[in-house]
Structure formats: structure tokens, C-alpha cells
Amino acid sequence: MKKLLKSLLVLATLAAMPMVAMEPALARVEIDVNKGVIEPLPIAVTDFLGEGLGAEISSIVAADLKRSGLFAPIDKAAFVEKISNPDAQPRFEDWKVINAQALVTGRVSTAADGRIRAEFRLWDTFGAQQLVGEQFFAPMANKRRVAHIIADSIYKALTGEDGYFDTRVVFIDESGPKDKRLKRLAIMDQDGANVRYLSKGTTIALTPRFSPTRQEITYMSYESGQPQVYLLQIETGQRELVGNFPGMTFAPRFSPDGQKVIMSLLRDDGNSNIFAMDLRSRNTTRLTNTNAIDTSPSYSPDGSKVVFTSDRGGQPQIYVMGADGSGQTRISFGGGSYSTPVWSPRGDLIAFTKQVGGEFQIGVMKTDGSGERILSSGFAQEGPTWAPNGRVLMFFAESAGSGGPKLRSIDLTGRNDQPIPTPNYASDPAWSPLLD
Amino acid sequence: MRRIAAIARNPVAVALVAGLAIAGCASKKTPNNAGDLGLGGGAGAATPGSAQDFTVNVGDRIFFDTDSSAIRSDAQQTLARQAQWLNRYSSYAITVEGHADERGTREYNLALGARRAASTRDFLIAQGVAGNRIKTISYGKERPVAVCDDISCWSQNRRAVTVPRGAGS
Numbered sequence: 001m002k003k004l005l006k007s008l009l010v011l012a013t014l015a016a017m018p019m020v021a022m023e024p025a026l027a028r029v030e031i032d033v034n035k036g037v038i039e040p041l042p043i044a045v046t047d048f049l050g051e052g053l054g055a056e057i058s059s060i061v062a063a064d065l066k067r068s069g070l071f072a073p074i075d076k077a078a079f080v081e082k083i084s085n086p087d088a089q090p091r092f093e094d095w096k097v098i099n100a101q102a103l104v105t106g107r108v109s110t111a112a113d114g115r116i117r118a119e120f121r122l123w124d125t126f127g128a129q130q131l132v133g134e135q136f137f138a139p140m141a142n143k144r145r146v147a148h149i150i151a152d153s154i155y156k157a158l159t160g161e162d163g164y165f166d167t168r169v170v171f172i173d174e175s176g177p178k179d180k181r182l183k184r185l186a187i188m189d190q191d192g193a194n195v196r197y198l199s200k201g202t203t204i205a206l207t208p209r210f211s212p213t214r215q216e217i218t219y220m221s222y223e224s225g226q227p228q229v230y231l232l233q234i235e236t237g238q239r240e241l242v243g244n245f246p247g248m249t250f251a252p253r254f255s256p257d258g259q260k261v262i263m264s265l266l267r268d269d270g271n272s273n274i275f276a277m278d279l280r281s282r283n284t285t286r287l288t289n290t291n292a293i294d295t296s297p298s299y300s301p302d303g304s305k306v307v308f309t310s311d312r313g314g315q316p317q318i319y320v321m322g323a324d325g326s327g328q329t330r331i332s333f334g335g336g337s338y339s340t341p342v343w344s345p346r347g348d349l350i351a352f353t354k355q356v357g358g359e360f361q362i363g364v365m366k367t368d369g370s371g372e373r374i375l376s377s378g379f380a381q382e383g384p385t386w387a388p389n390g391r392v393l394m395f396f397a398e399s400a401g402s403g404g405p406k407l408r409s410i411d412l413t414g415r416n417d418q419p420i421p422t423p424n425y426a427s428d429p430a431w432s433p434l435l436d
Numbered sequence: 437m438r439r440i441a442a443i444a445r446n447p448v449a450v451a452l453v454a455g456l457a458i459a460g461c462a463s464k465k466t467p468n469n470a471g472d473l474g475l476g477g478g479a480g481a482a483t484p485g486s487a488q489d490f491t492v493n494v495g496d497r498i499f500f501d502t503d504s505s506a507i508r509s510d511a512q513q514t515l516a517r518q519a520q521w522l523n524r525y526s527s528y529a530i531t532v533e534g535h536a537d538e539r540g541t542r543e544y545n546l547a548l549g550a551r552r553a554a555s556t557r558d559f560l561i562a563q564g565v566a567g568n569r570i571k572t573i574s575y576g577k578e579r580p581v582a583v584c585d586d587i588s589c590w591s592q593n594r595r596a597v598t599v600p601r602g603a604g605s
Contacts, residue, residue: 177583178580178583179579179580179581179582179583181578183578204575204578206542206546206578207542207543220546225573226573227546227573227574247550248546248550248573248574250543250546250547251543251546264543264547266547266550266574268554269554270505270550270551270552270553270554270555270558271547271551272547272550272551293544293547293548293551295543295544295546295547296541296543296544309541309543309544311503311544315503316540316541316544337503339540339541339543339544340541340542340543340544353541355539355540379585380538380539382541382542383541383542400585400586401585427542428542
């Protein structure tokens, strides 16, 4: 497999122009992500200098920013000033006149050792100052990562939050007729680029989830004949069965420290309970013991609690318990049924799938079940996964008659609903942590 | 110096949008009317004791109500015939496949399919079929037989299918 990760991305801060004001109090450009309705910030992302590569990288940066819903890149045809020297201070008046609140300039060149060198500067046009100046060295194969890292830097400078562009998504690629559909493990960048397959598709693979700490996923596969949970090292392709259980194991997720897998185990009576397995000691701990379906467990980011689905009350609802199984408490009471709860990496919210009135909905609630908000509704949609900054959800959705599911993302305002391109039908997205 | 910018910003909290109304009540789908699947092949054409005989003349599948693994009365008749056949042709082992329709989430439906397979197995055992002849597997909603997007298909997909395997004749 290609060595995409752990590539050396060398970061250096570019010297600020001497004439640039550096007094933070003067800064005028910012996005308040706390506002319920966010007016996207007009931003001018100029073509970076340097053959075709410069413009290719800056267009990836602009696309990332646009898809976030927080930025509105301005049509390049409206630009007045043509940037010929990205190190020189731009003519701020030329950018203010087209209402560019922020300006991005840059240059990409090839270093002597064959790596690419990418520099960019982020300018506050109304504050007439440079906000960020950085440069990166990276292998050519990682040029898209460089663009995503630049976009993350701009996002952070202007919102105060970590970005999520330099991330990947593991998902299930679905092809073939519905009654004989191939379901393969696949991985791609968060914007849909660089799709790569991680399984052959000869057996059904489902529900991949990223390790929060390693280049590793856990997923469920029918390859042994019995559906079972596996681990897969993304870089080496090495696979391993998790545990040696007599029946079906499913619905796996990692603990926040990456050392445990929590999952459902089918009991002989047909019900399913939740177990956690320590990946080092191989010890398993039973967390639930009910004559019901207990599944879809997800740890809180501090590892102290687990949210899960159970039908012990008659229909699927969301419950929270301690990580040792203590204090199992129902938290969903909104009418309808609830499943696939996923704890936000920020710890503040739980995303879920809800079925009500013949529809499927994606929503979020506080961790005590209050404050439920529905972000998306439709014929069939399920399986939310959080971007590592806890601001955006990806899920899969299918409309009646469409033939199969596709991936979508939506931000917490519910207003920025974006299709995620995939080569075929796709389901079960799971977001990686920020790469390093 | 890494970040030259330092713009005054608020720490983050969730942008709370006015709560969207959560209307409607849980819908119960009408019971299905799938009845027996007319599974190809003329009845009686199959060799007695063959797997085809089982599928065609006995009936290899039963159907369930929405989000239920209870064996319906029509299904009890089918399973009684299955048990009779299996008790007569005792060299067969079987796999009971449990399935769910598309109107549930993937992981829950894997569990639901497993529960349907288990309740089918338990009924067959009660009818005298030895438990060690029976394996179960759940396919959740991953293997629908009917692929339209409405109730007529969903009711056919909520099923348990008994598949004779091994030996036989």
C-alpha cells in the first residue's frame, strides 16, 4: 500500500511583511460560529503561482472552504488585482472593492529534492494585515494533503476552531443489483478524492470505523461465513479477527484511547448484548445483559460513558451507561424510534438516526437527551459520523427509487447539506481523526 | 509566531437553531399480505426429499411483521411442514437465514435478523428437529429478495429462509 501517511510535512512560518500591521485588536475579519445562521464569509482565493500545480492546489483550498458552508469564495473573474508576487503586500483597496473580507495568496514550486514547496498567506483586507503566513514541504504524492492543510489553517485562523479538511473517510462501496449487492471497504479523502479499496468485495463488509489513535479500522465482515468483527491495518492490509466468539459479533467501535473495541455479541437466544474487548489483554467485559437487542455502542470522548441502542422498552431507543455498564438510562423520548447514536468528539452532543412518520431523520441531542434537533429528513438516511471538530456530520441517504445510497454531509446548523462524491453507491461513512 | 493572527473569537458552542418540530407518531405498517411466495417450478415436479422438493413443496420461508420476530400463525403452518420434512429426511442439516426489511438501521437490523433466525430455529426444535442440525445466520437488510421501495417489497424481505445443506437424497 502507498505510504500516504506519516509523510513529512514540514511547516515553517513565513516572515510577515515589515509593513504589515500585526496588532490583533485591529483585525476585523472573523466568523462567529456560534451564530445560528452563518452568512458565509466572502473570501478571495487567488490562483497560487507556479505552473499548473499552484492553481490546482489553490482550487482544492477554495473547494474545501466553500463546502464548509462558512466561506463564499469569490468568482475569480471579479478580481481586480492580479497577484504577481505573493510575498508583496496586496493592494487591499482592490480586494475591498469586491467585498473580499479575506484574501489568500500563494506559490508552489518544486524543491531540489523533488518535493513540492507550498507557501501561502492569508490577508485581512479590511484590517490591512497578514493573518497567516506558512510554508510546507511535501512529496508530490501528497499535494492534495498540502491543500487540505492550508485550508485547515485558514479555517482555524478565521473561525478559531480546528478544521477537518486533512482527514479521510472509510466507507462501504456498493455496486451491483440491490439483491446481490457487492459491499466493499473503501477509503478516500474527506472531499471524495483518492478512493482506494481495502477489501475485494467477495463477501459483505459493513460498518467500518476509524481508530482514534492509529491507522487502523474495525469493521464487520462475512468472510468466515459467520458475521464477525475484524481489525484492519490500513497501511499493511493486515487483518485480524477480534476475539473468538461463538456467534455473530457486530457494531464495533474503538474506545477513545484506541485500546478497546466495543461491540455487540449475539446470544444463543437471539438477543444481542454489548461487550468491550481490551485489544492488549484480549479480556472481554460484558456491559449489558438483557433479553433485548443492545447494539450500536459509542464511547464518550473521555471514555467514561457509552451511548447505545436498545429495544428493551419495546422499540429501539437510545440509552447511556457508564463504561462499566452501570446506570443504564434511557435518554430518547421524542416519539418514534432512535438508533445509531454517536457521541460527538467534543463531548457535547449525540448524533442519531430517528424513524418517525415513515421517514428517517438525522439529528443531534444533548447527552442527557434534551435539546433534540433534526438536521435532515428523508425516505432513508442513517449512520451519522462526526468530523473531528464536532461541527459537521456525514451520513448516507437514499431517496425512493434512487436505487442505492450516497454519502452526504451536513453541518450543525442543518443548512449546509452537501453531497459527497463517490464512484458508486456508498454507505457507512466513518470520519478519521485529523491526520498527522 | 506560528499563527500571526489572533482574532478575538468566542469559544465554541453549538449553534442552536430553533427546534424543529418533531411531529407525527410512530407509524405501524399494515401487516403484510405476502403469503406464500409462488416459488417457480411446478409443484410436485421436484424429486421427493430433494432440496428443490423442500423449497417448492414445503415452503422454505416465513414472513414477519414489522420489527417483530414472533412466529405468525401462517408461518407456524409452514414451519410445521418444514419440521415434518426435516424429520423424515434426517440426513439434511439446515441453515436458517434471518432477514430484515430496509426500514431500520443497519446494525439494529442485523440484530433483528438474528432474532428472527433464532425464533425460527426454536420453533423447529420444538417440532422435533434436533438443534445440532440447525445453524443460523443474520443478513440484516443486506440481502433483500424484493427490491421495490414500498410495503409490498418490505413485507417479503422480513423473512426467515430455511436452507437445506449437506448430504440429503
